[in-house]
Amino acid sequence: MHVVVVGCGRSGAALAQRLGAEGDSVSVIDLHADARDRLASNFTGVFIEGDALHQSVLESAQIERADAFVALSSNDSVNIVVARVARDSYHVPHVLGRLHDVQWYPISSHLGLQMVTTVQMTVDRIHRLLRHRRLDPEVVFGNGESLLVRSSLPEYLSGRRVSEFNVEGEIHVVEITRAGHSLLPGSSTTWRKGDFVSFIVAAGALERLHGFLDGRWS
């Protein structure tokens, strides 16, 4: 596929590089010529120096034939404008962008744009790591409402039934790794010392799960 990336900063360059290495055709646009230095010498795509708000620049990146467009400039309003132009004026089927400042989120979602808010993601992740030391999510579903987390089993639970642990709508044990093998627990499965457990947990119940694992059974 052909992908146009706006912004050759750390994120733009890394994305362009990876897509190029996977065999995609990539055009990267940046205002500054020296941004090209962020791309390795084996970069297979095209670097274009210019302002992505200019029609001639977008068209020299072959936006008309793009399958995907990614707005990763350091300027949030530029990202909103070029993402919308890519979608509405050039009908690029898959358009994504990045926002640093969540202040811009309401207008971008009002315009129906799919934007990744990096500061929010960083804060959420760090906050989660701070609050739930052992419960770093492996997978986040939807907008973060449900999480897949893994933890070693606290000793006090050995011998008890796995099914006791499930809380309807909040916590569900989906998998146990025991002595190097994975199993799906049944209604009569009991915990053994050394079990490593996968839970699906509602975001609002993380604190409760953390409490269970710390031995605060309530």
Next chain:
Amino acid sequence: MEILVAGGGNVGRQVARTLLAQSHHVIIIESDRSRAATLRDEGFEVVTGNASVATSLEAAGALHADLLVACTERDEENLVISVLAKRHLRIPRVVARINDDDTRWLFNDTWGVDAALSSASALCALIATPTQRA
């Protein structure tokens, strides 16, 4: 008329001054605190905030405004402000400043812009018409 001027730089200030002289009620929205303070000292009514955010425009009375002039020094901001003002806050008329003539193609109805003008094109229009001598 109730008029909002987004961006209190040289252009915004002159626009506001001209409109005030025509007896309109004008509020300037300026994100830079020190610039906002200077404008206040000069007697302008100012809301400090980012005009690309609905709450800032609402604080400036967007829900009752008849006209918004987007005249920051950044074209991408003027576009975002315009679309927010027209499509989201339903301000009936939106006029925008173009800083870079190469972005003129974007200033159209899809961004909620009713009319847009760059100083370069205004100068060119003057040159194209016969100049009057004093």
